[in-house]
Amino acid sequence: MTGAQIIFLVVALFTLGSALMVVTSRNLVHAALWLVSTLFGVAVIYALLNANFIAVVQVVVYIGAIAILFIFAVMLTRRDMRDTGPQMNKSWWAGALVAVLTFAGLASLLSGWSGFSKTAADLPAGFDAISLLGEALVSPEAYVLPFEVASVLLLAALVGAVYVAFNPSKK
Amino acid sequence: MVPLSWYLLLAAALFGIGLFGVLVRRNAIAILLGIELMLNAVNINLVSFWRYSDTLTTMSGQVFSIIVFAVAAAEVSVGLALVISVYRRRNTVIADELDMLKF
Numbered sequence: 001m002t003g004a005q006i007i008f009l010v011v012a013l014f015t016l017g018s019a020l021m022v023v024t025s026r027n028l029v030h031a032a033l034w035l036v037s038t039l040f041g042v043a044v045i046y047a048l049l050n051a052n053f054i055a056v057v058q059v060v061v062y063i064g065a066i067a068i069l070f071i072f073a074v075m076l077t078r079r080d081m082r083d084t085g086p087q088m089n090k091s092w093w094a095g096a097l098v099a100v101l102t103f104a105g106l107a108s109l110l111s112g113w114s115g116f117s118k119t120a121a122d123l124p125a126g127f128d129a130i131s132l133l134g135e136a137l138v139s140p141e142a143y144v145l146p147f148e149v150a151s152v153l154l155l156a157a158l159v160g161a162v163y164v165a166f167n168p169s170k171k
Numbered sequence: 172m173v174p175l176s177w178y179l180l181l182a183a184a185l186f187g188i189g190l191f192g193v194l195v196r197r198n199a200i201a202i203l204l205g206i207e208l209m210l211n212a213v214n215i216n217l218v219s220f221w222r223y224s225d226t227l228t229t230m231s232g233q234v235f236s237i238i239v240f241a242v243a244a245a246e247v248s249v250g251l252a253l254v255i256s257v258y259r260r261r262n263t264v265i266a267d268e269l270d271m272l273k274f
Contacts, residue, residue: 023192049222073251077258088195095194103187118175136230150241157245161252
């Protein structure tokens with residue numbers, strides 16, 4: 001077992017353990033903080049995959065914006081400062097069964113695929129991922145249209161979010 | 172070097188955990204937390220397929236994962252706005268109690 005594999009296993013166990021705490025912890029603020037630690041683990045996975053820009057975007061956008069938005073929403077919707085009642089519904093065993101079956105189905109489907117145990121080639125010398133990514137995002141031969149559609153979607157969603165959450169009774 | 176299968180199995184496990192959270196949690200915000208886990212699992216798949224593909228220079232996987240980031244930000248902002256609006260009107264965020272359409 002090489003060093004890269006040991007690092008991957010440690011990060012993967014950390015990520016999966018944090019993800020389990022997200023879905024099982026009773027206190028929602030704790031769940032949101034565990035989400036931060038899961039997202040950080042995923043950012044390390046991106047760094048291990050040589051996707052440095054994606055790793056930084058993960059930290060800035062997901063941890064810096066989305067997770068903080070979750071913490072704000074938890075604080076704005078508290079009835080009182082403690083959670084009462086069960087946090088899971090009565091048929092939680094069925095949900096667990098569906099989740100385990102989904103994982104088993106995906107794993108068996110993937111294990112039959114020919115590229116399943118492929119190993120990565122080394123990056124070519126002088127490989128500049130960030131400039132290639134920037135060109136791919138704005139080049140008409142590549143992904144400029146999905147990029148612009150995504151930005152319009154984001155603008156529309158944020159205007160809609162402000163409209164939905166706006167409270168007209170409190171001017 | 173880590174084989175591709177390890178990343179794919181990690182993503183599948185993360186997706187399963189997120190699916191469990193979506194299916195069993197009663198709080199609407201906790202359901203959105205589960206959806207975030209599932210989106211992250213998909214992103215791990217996209218980036219690892221990019222890294223292990225033979226055409227690294229097209230950057231397709233990274234571009235797709237950036238678009239998934241934008242969609243996730245849009246989804247979570249609209250979702251949390253809806254939760255806050257529902258909380259203001261019904262004074263609850265428990266998904267079981269939002270049963271106005273039930274007769």
